[in-house]
Amino acid sequence: MVEFHQLKLLLLDVDGVMTDGGIILDNNGNESKRFNVKDGHGIKLLQRAGIAVGIVTGRSSSVVVHRAAELGIEILCQGAKDKLVPFNEILAQTGLAASAVAYVGDDVVDLPILLRVGFSATVADAVDEVKNRVDYVAERNGGCGAVREICDHILRHSGRWPEIMERYLPATPATHSSPVPTGE
Numbered sequence: 001m002v003e004f005h006q007l008k009l010l011l012l013d014v015d016g017v018m019t020d021g022g023i024i025l026d027n028n029g030n031e032s033k034r035f036n037v038k039d040g041h042g043i044k045l046l047q048r049a050g051i052a053v054g055i056v057t058g059r060s061s062s063v064v065v066h067r068a069a070e071l072g073i074e075i076l077c078q079g080a081k082d083k084l085v086p087f088n089e090i091l092a093q094t095g096l097a098a099s100a101v102a103y104v105g106d107d108v109v110d111l112p113i114l115l116r117v118g119f120s121a122t123v124a125d126a127v128d129e130v131k132n133r134v135d136y137v138a139e140r141n142g143g144c145g146a147v148r149e150i151c152d153h154i155l156r157h158s159g160r161w162p163e164i165m166e167r168y169l170p171a172t173p174a175t176h177s178s179p180v181p182t183g184e
Contacts, residue, residue: 002119002135004158008100010046011075011090011113012147014057014064016106017123020143023059033063036143042151043071048167049160052094056086058109084112104150106130106142121150 015021018039024032043053054075055068061078068076077086083105091098099118103110106126111133114120120134123146131137136153138146155161 002157003099004119004154006100007051007102007119007154007158008096009052009054009075009090009094010043010102010104010151010154011054011056011087011117012103013105013107013110014055014061015059016126016142017104018055018067018143018147020141021106021125022143031061031063033061033067034143035067036145036147038145039143039147039151040067040071042148043073045155045164046151047072049155049158049164051154054090056080056083056090056103056113058083082112083109087113087116102150102154104147119154121153 012018015023018035019033022034046053052075053071053073055064055073056077057064058080059078064078065076075090077090080086098116101117102119102121103113103117104121104123105114106123108127108129110130114130114134119136121136121138122130122134123138123140123142125141126137136150138149140146140149155164
């Protein structure tokens with residue numbers, strides 16, 4: 001059984017999870033990736049709730065370095081052909097048990113980590129071998145809000161959602177003594 005309140009770290013794959021899996025190369029070999037802003041906000045919500053976020057990816061790209069910096073992600077492992085190696089290094093560096101880590105991956109190369117963490121999740125368009133072995137399958141595809149959905153799921157099930165929502169919802173409904181302005 002998943003102990004959501006014990007989760008301290010979310011690790012994410014990039015291609016197919018934070019993106020739709022497409023890799024755009026221009027004529028000069030420059031790489032582009034498309035990230036979802038809602039996914040980014042979900043990552044920030046987790047961080048505000050005290051859950052760190054990191055990236056473990058098989059490819060290396062300066063685009064990922066920039067995105068990680070934008071989101072304040074300090075744990076960044078690229079070029080991981082065997083993802084268990086950086087995963088074990090992260091556990092050693094942070095002192096966390098695998099049960100305190102959540103991981104989101106979408107392909108068979110992610111299974112070694114997915115099968116060890118306290119909470120495993122994937123995206124709707126992941127391969128069946130992954131979807132059949134994780135704790136949670138998002139309704140959304142990679143790069144299309146799936147990371148946000150998984151972040152919200154973690155926050156709700158850990159009991160942190162009301163605290164997060166206090167920032168966005170007033171304690172009492174606003175009352176208007178006059179009609180709402182129309183902008184004219």
